Amino acid sequence: xxxxxxxxxxxxxxxxxxxxxIVFTLVRVTGxxxxxxxxxxxxxxxxxxxxxxxxxxxxxxxxxxxxxxKAVQGDFGNSWKWHGHSAMSLVWERLPATLQLxxxxxxxxxxxxxxxxxxxAVMKGTVWxxxxxxxxxxxxxxxxxxxxxxLMWIFAVNLGWFPTSGKGGFQYMILPxxxxxxxxxxxxxxxxxxxxxxxxxxxxxxxSRIKGLSEWKVIWKHCLRNAAIAPxxxxxxxxxxxxxxxxxxxxxxxxxxxGLLVVDAVRARDFQVVQAVVIVFAGIFILTNLLVDxxxxxxxxxxxxx
Amino acid sequence: MATVTARALPWYAAPRVAHxxxxxxxxxVVSLSILMLFLVIPAVFAPYVAPYDPLKGSLxxxxxxxxxxxxxxxxxxxxxDKLGRDILSRMIHGARVSLMxxxxxxxxxxxxxxxxxxxxxxxxxxxxSVLMRLVDISLSLPTILLAxxxxxxxxxxxxxxxxxxxxxxxxxxxxxVRGETLTIKERDFIARARVAGxxxxxxxxxxxxxxxxxxxxxxxxxxxxxxxLLESALxxxxxxxxxxxxxxxxxxxxxxxxxxxxxxVSMFPGLAIMLTVLxxxxxxxxxxxxxxxxxRQL
Numbered sequence: 001x002x003x004x005x006x007x008x009x010x011x012x013x014x015x016x017x018x019x020x021x022i023v024f025t026l027v028r029v030t031g032x033x034x035x036x037x038x039x040x041x042x043x044x045x046x047x048x049x050x051x052x053x054x055x056x057x058x059x060x061x062x063x064x065x066x067x068x069x070k071a072v073q074g075d076f077g078n079s080w081k082w083h084g085h086s087a088m089s090l091v092w093e094r095l096p097a098t099l100q101l102x103x104x105x106x107x108x109x110x111x112x113x114x115x116x117x118x119x120x121a122v123m124k125g126t127v128w129x130x131x132x133x134x135x136x137x138x139x140x141x142x143x144x145x146x147x148x149x150x151l152m153w154i155f156a157v158n159l160g161w162f163p164t165s166g167k168g169g170f171q172y173m174i175l176p177x178x179x180x181x182x183x184x185x186x187x188x189x190x191x192x193x194x195x196x197x198x199x200x201x202x203x204x205x206x207x208s209r210i211k212g213l214s215e216w217k218v219i220w221k222h223c224l225r226n227a228a229i230a231p232x233x234x235x236x237x238x239x240x241x242x243x244x245x246x247x248x249x250x251x252x253x254x255x256x257x258x259g260l261l262v263v264d265a266v267r268a269r270d271f272q273v274v275q276a277v278v279i280v281f282a283g284i285f286i287l288t289n290l291l292v293d294x295x296x297x298x299x300x301x302x303x304x305x306x
Numbered sequence: 307m308a309t310v311t312a313r314a315l316p317w318y319a320a321p322r323v324a325h326x327x328x329x330x331x332x333x334x335v336v337s338l339s340i341l342m343l344f345l346v347i348p349a350v351f352a353p354y355v356a357p358y359d360p361l362k363g364s365l366x367x368x369x370x371x372x373x374x375x376x377x378x379x380x381x382x383x384x385x386x387d388k389l390g391r392d393i394l395s396r397m398i399h400g401a402r403v404s405l406m407x408x409x410x411x412x413x414x415x416x417x418x419x420x421x422x423x424x425x426x427x428x429x430x431x432x433x434x435s436v437l438m439r440l441v442d443i444s445l446s447l448p449t450i451l452l453a454x455x456x457x458x459x460x461x462x463x464x465x466x467x468x469x470x471x472x473x474x475x476x477x478x479x480x481x482x483v484r485g486e487t488l489t490i491k492e493r494d495f496i497a498r499a500r501v502a503g504x505x506x507x508x509x510x511x512x513x514x515x516x517x518x519x520x521x522x523x524x525x526x527x528x529x530x531x532x533x534x535l536l537e538s539a540l541x542x543x544x545x546x547x548x549x550x551x552x553x554x555x556x557x558x559x560x561x562x563x564x565x566x567x568x569x570x571v572s573m574f575p576g577l578a579i580m581l582t583v584l585x586x587x588x589x590x591x592x593x594x595x596x597x598x599x600x601x602r603q604l
Contacts, residue, residue, distance in 0.1 A: 012440075137588075146579065
């Protein structure tokens with residue numbers, strides 16, 4: 001088990017390192033950031049001065065070494081767009097909003113997906129099952145950003161129940177969270193349904209029915225507990241997807257989180273901030289994947305000894 | 307003799323609806339016709355079908371509502387955007403853009419992945435372990451961020467979008483083909499081909515490749531929808547195709563700020579994406595079940 005964890009952890013570190021390499025190379029080698037940073041009327045001496053100031057005059061590999069050395073300490077330099085802020089401080093400042101939204105979206109998707117998934121397994125072949133299937137299909141085919149706009153149009157513009165965008169009280173969070181959670185509803189529902197179907201078929205369920213337990217207890221207590229293992233391990237993946245999916249949702253609803261930060265930074269070619277966000281997100285994503293693998297290996301010994 | 311008479315069920319009764327749904331899934335007639343209607347025919351015949359130029363509009367006719375709404379006219383059935391361009395024409399050309407981007411990206415990514423997967427599986431050893439590590443890493447990178455960085459660095463263009471998509475797509479093909487190659491290369495006919503003097507390249511292309519085509523076809527079909535979604539999300543974020551190209555994602559982005567005054571600008575392109583992706587998913591499922599049931603987990 002320890003060997004397995006060590007191996008997977010090493011692989012995760014490697015993935016984060018590759019990500020840093022990709023980000024660094026792409027961002028430096030292509031395009032000249034000075035063109036974006038400096039006003040049109042800037043002369044060659046201005047270019048020289050700014051280049052020196054940001055350390056862009058050194059060879060690329062030296063720049064990378066400096067970058068990596070600082071990145072390990074969590075220092076990604078100062079933002080070029082937001083003066084006087086370090087890239088990392090911007091990320092930390094915005095991260096709570098993203099986590100809040102992602103957490104709420106996850107809650108919504110579980111609250112919807114779990115009962116619907118269980119019901120569609122129990123009532124296999126009925127209308128409910130078909131409805132669940134349609135929801136699942138739509139979940140995979142709807143572009144999240146468009147769903148956001150449609151929700152905004154119906155519930156904010158026409159009905160006036162919620163504000164259109166921005167961040168404020170609880171009511172600001174509902175539409176973005178539904179948009180973000182929609183895709184997960186489909187995924188969780190399908191998982192719950194298929195693992196419930198497996199469990200419903202097993203011997204101990206028949207036994208508990210014979211014992212005379214109420215159908216309610218059989219389904220919601222005995223079956224669900226056993227069926228929850230597969231979806232539970234999937235949650236970590238979903239958490240990662242939610243983090244990155246926030247990029248789209250946040251820019252639809254102008255939600256001031258990390259996703260909106262990175263989109264703004266990309267438009268302004270603020271490399272320091274892009275690097276910081278991408279590395280932090282990649283770190284979260286890769287770490288959650290690692291956790292899932294370990295959890296899986298813990299629950300299913302076959303994986304450990306591969 | 308007792309005769310069994312079918313109970314007369316109304317058309318909306320549960321078993322009938324379920325049955326109808328199953329039929330739709332069993333024969334991809336519906337999804338195929340939706341695809342033809344919304345994607346293929348507009349894409350192929352765009353210049354002939356579209357009533358107007360997708361890039362030219364007249365400011366005098368800006369933000370016209372769809373024909374059935376107050377202030378709309380049959381001239382522009384789905385209305386116009388803020389530059390007075392005809393939405394329907396832009397959507398028709400948008401179908402062409404979507405189809406082209408996804409087909410080119412999947413073809414290039416698939417070819418690259420297949421070549422690497424064949425090599426990796428056939429030769430094994432060090433080549434294999436290096437390539438598969440690369441695949442693992444590439445699959446564990448967060449998709450949309452990588453794309454954002456790539457596009458931010460190079461700037462949005464048709465070529466960049468294709469590059470981004472190829473970088474994101476190749477790994478799945480490589481893994482799939484490698485897995486199949488591993489089992490195929492142990493079979494007798496490969497050994498016989500080698501005895502007969504066939505070169506490694508010939509064995510890979512003439513003997514192994516034809517045996518993985520089915521799986522490749524299924525994976526490619528399942529990915530067309532995914533790629534269309536991805537491309538439109540990138541375009542929406544301003545990291546995909548450049549303006550003023552008539553891409554569905556861009557059209558939705560244009561409509562976002564107009565949602566209060568002109569809902570139609572973003573509504574119709576979104577519907578088009580939804581319908582095509584939905585039917586592509588159904589078609590992919592159907593193909594998988596018929597060509598290659600062992601790909602269930604894809």
